[in-house]
Amino acid sequence: EAPPKLEENPAEAFTDSSLFAHWGQDLSPENRRIALKQFQYYGYNAYLSDRLPLDRPLPDLRPNGCRNLTFPERLPEVSIVFIFVNEALSVILRSIHSAIDRTPAHLLKEIILVDDNSNNEELKEKLKKYVDEVNARKPGFIKVVRHSKQEGLIRSRVSGWRVATAPVVALFDAHVEFNVGWAEPVLTRIKENRKRVISPSFDNIKYDNFEIEEYPLSAQGFDWELWCRYLNPPKSWWKLENTTAPIRSPALIGCFIVDREYFQEIGLLDEGMEVYGGENVWQCGGSVEVLPCSRIAHIERAHKPYTEDLTAHVRRNALRVAEVWMDEFKSHVYMAWNIPQEDSGIDIGDISERKALRKKLQCKTFRWYLVSVYPEMRMYSDTVAYGVLQNSLKSDLCLDQGPDTENIPIMYICHGMTPQNVYYTSNQQLHVGVLSPTIDDDDNRCLVDVNSRPRLIECNYAKAKRMKLYWQFTQ
Incomplete structure (x- = not known):
């Protein structure tokens, strides 16, 4: 199909579109409407691209x-x-x-x-x-x-x-x-x-x-x-x-x-x-x-209008990579996606050829890769349980990290997405929210008892300050 046919209605100003924040103020209403339709289709300013020379100079940005x-x-x-x-x-x-x-x-x-x-x-x-x-x-x-x-x-x-x-x-x-x-x-x-x-x-x-x-x-x-x-x-x-x-x-x-x-x-x-x-x-x-x-x-497009949400594909691909290449660290991928290692319900397809290729090429272990190539990556081998933390009195409520700008956890309707991810470690810490990928990123946030009410505080800081960040669970 071609880009969507333009409607016959009178043009609007479209002042709320990100397309016109730094460009297009001098366009007529009709041309703004055309530009916006193309922007919605392509995710970038095709209207302008069509009017730029194919051979244009670029600034030399090399060191x-x-x-x-x-x-x-x-x-x-x-x-x-x-x-x-x-x-x-x-x-x-x-x-x-x-x-x-x-x-x-x-x-x-x-x-x-x-x-x-x-x-x-x-x-x-x-x-x-x-x-x-x-x-x-x-x-x-x-x-x-x-x-x-x-x-x-x-x-x-x-x-x-x-x-x-x-x-x-x-x-x-x-x-x-x-x-x-x-x-x-x-x-x-x-x-x-x-x-x-x-x-x-x-x-x-x-x-x-x-x-x-x-x-x-x-x-x-x-x-x-x-x-x-x-x-x-x-x-x-x-x-x-x-x-x-x-x-x-x-x-x-x-x-x-x-x-x-x-x-x-x-x-x-x-x-x-x-x-x-x-x-x-x-x-x-x-x-x-x-x-x-x-x-x-x-x-870098503003959006990908003709592409479905990539999340399901990336998750499937991630599990496929994990099963072939990541050895014992495949658990980290399952943890990050908050899905069980056994019976995940996700069909990753046949990986026998990829495993045979790895064996044929005599490839090194993923631990070698983490130590030698990607030492910035955080390891979570001390995680003993992960998932969501349900309220024992009202099972449709789960522990949630709450608004990003605050450090106050809340109880919220269970939805199983990243803000409700919980990781329990062998030293009895509870990490809440996204797993921090590398040592250059912000530290994980731990659930901490600060007397008045629970807080989410960076784990290393809470440990250094001897805060109450250790939790015991009994059946």
Whole structure:
């Protein structure tokens, strides 16, 4: 389907929309209405995107030292894969143009477009016409893969990889813009060691006005629910006092570049995943790096209007990863999602192939990974029980952390979501709410008796102050 047909009603001001907070004040009411309809459909300002040049300059946001680096003359070629579903055509074309403009021609072998069954008509004939025009000048330069049904991000990446012919494959969303000099640092690191999987450093394309916002340098990781997150670079990186140095990263958030054959050797990505994948690179002998001198700007949508809630998919994928890769620490994933390890009621599919792959590759344990690669991750092996704490007199009421801005627990209708998660430890502490993922995050909050009424106080602080934070339960 195309973006929703515009209604015939008189235009409204739409002053309450986040789209118009920093943009569009000079638009006519009719054009504001058109822009808002497109924003609701795409999750970003497609109206503005359609009016911006496809070849636009970007601010050079690389650390200063990057401009002085030199790279080998002979580097491997790269195939760039763009994955999309119902993306605005101008956004896709700008991704392509920036890739061509800012990748040395002798290094860019081809561009592969993977359409994961879009039903937006604009992405059929108009896109085909553009591809045909480019290929008329440079035969076979742009290849298009179209799925007959929606396969999801993981299988779309694999589809693009299968078509790629360059020694290195770059897998990207189709709403990015490449910055100057992005390719040479990446290809150099992979040439030096083909078992490196590389992520660029990301900046933000603001969804409303398409301005570029610089993001701080970061590593990439996850919490115990296996949601992706940015991390502070490790202490070892800061000690180098060299902002051009590669950043050792525990995980990959999304877009990455990899040696094409190595990607197959480590089992591609888990095609049993329905949305996002968990990468197994570190445990199986590879490494993951973020490069400060390779910068890509990426649109962070205000919302994903054509995508269903990802929570159920991420939960299923998280359990799948946990069962294959996490050994005794799989319990942490079940705890974080607050579901039982036995009879969870969630079908994670067949994982026998993934387990066989792990055995074949002689991959290391997850404990090794936590100690050697992701030491910032908190461990919760002392948890002896988890779930919700029901009121014994009124069973439909549960202990709840209450408003985020306060530290006063309440009794609330049981709903089983994160604010009611309770974790009981072997030393008789009760953690309430979300499990703190890393030592850089706020500490867990413990239920504490402060005489007047219970409070939620950071556990280490309560322990240091010798507060009453130990609870005994008897049948």
